[in-house]
Amino acid sequence: MPLIDTDVHESFSGVRDLVPYLPEPYKSWIDGGGWRGFSQPFCYTTPGRGNRADVQNPDGSASVSDYGVMRAQLLDYHHHDYAVLTGYFYPTALKLQYGLASAMAAAYNDYVAEHWLAKDKRFLGSIQINARDPEAAAREIDRMASHPQIKQVMLAVVDDIAYGHPMYRPIFAAAERNNLSVAFHHTVFAQGPYGMGLHYMERHCLIPIALMPQVISLIVNGVFDSFPNLRFMILEGGFSWLPHVMWRLDREFRQGRVEVPWIKKLPSQHCRERLRLSTQPTEDITPDQWGKLIDLMGTDELLVFSTDYPHFDFDNPNVAIPRALSDDTREKIFWKNAAKFYELDIPASAVPSKAAE
């Protein structure tokens, strides 16, 4: 069966890798060690820390950014047709010095184009931006959009931005005029409503609670209506909450439309038409629970498969989506839904032969 992996994290070895791509004065600041990059405000507790422990260089050291390792462990091993690179260096997380953050976003995009996208046609790219500087972000989207492998704009989920706010409109306008989708992914700074919690496990459980408000904010503040051709992807933020959010939004809209008349469709209809959610981490639900959940969503066309490679909570495509689901649903989750979302061609010849596997 073809496989489109919608959340794969390429990386770099550190912010100094951006120096060749940065303009002055930022080049000198970073080259001079003025900033060492983001550091997570917690300690990882799994054997490989933030990554799978088997993501190693040949000498056994942890691999942080290696196309060869990724190719062997992921792209070739699992026979990927496409892998959407989503990064984990999100300049929006820099809360001040927004000129620097915008310059680093551009530098990172150039770095990824040269060191990742150019190496494998299976890679699809995300444009990193600094959302705190929306006009500069829009210019960066316009600059990068012509790259043939670029498919989406990445909006980092931090602790103080709900993207429905009107100030972020230039970003959505730029994405739409370039026929790109927008994707939302947590950062090490994402929080629940009462902060990050007191333990790593607590913080990790709160991630979906940082993504749900983005969907609510985008719909209630009219982003879905203002940009009718834009598609929205929730990455690594859970998916079992979607039925609740759709029910709640619809109910609230019925009783509160008077306040938000710019919403022109039932929120659940907006979600079903243009919102997609990646599956990892699949939360070990049973096949029966998968079936119930898809029933509650009203369609099996909302979920797209992802591994989250190389992160420790990776989902193995051979195991994570139960074989007890219908072939039709599995095909949709593994590739058809993502192919439609990203407007991808899967070579027709590949489909029957792989489907026979």
Place this chain on the structure above:
Amino acid sequence: MSRHTICKTSEVEVGLIKPVTIGRSPIILARLPSGEIRAVGGYCPHQAADLKYGCISGVTNGDTPNELTFDHAGEVLRCPWHGFEYSLVSGDPLVPAPANTKGCLRFYEVAIEGDNVIVIM
């Protein structure tokens, strides 16, 4: 049932994972602090991670939040991916496994003959 002479007993140390392959089956060997040697199927029962990249640990415990104890060093295997903890004494996961997974480690019988480790499978 076939018997496979794998290695010398001195090659299996407490706290370390010794990966071996029997036919096409990956196995990991580990020595418990009691001296017993375990031969364990090489794929994690959860999502099939290659356990040779895991680590041998102990048990963190505690009844009061933020007061951790650590004991039974050498008796727990942690998976290299999601970090599930498995007892190398019983093979059971420390937290009950998800309903749709196999749940516990697969142990193979081990015999010691002289200073040879024999795995029977």
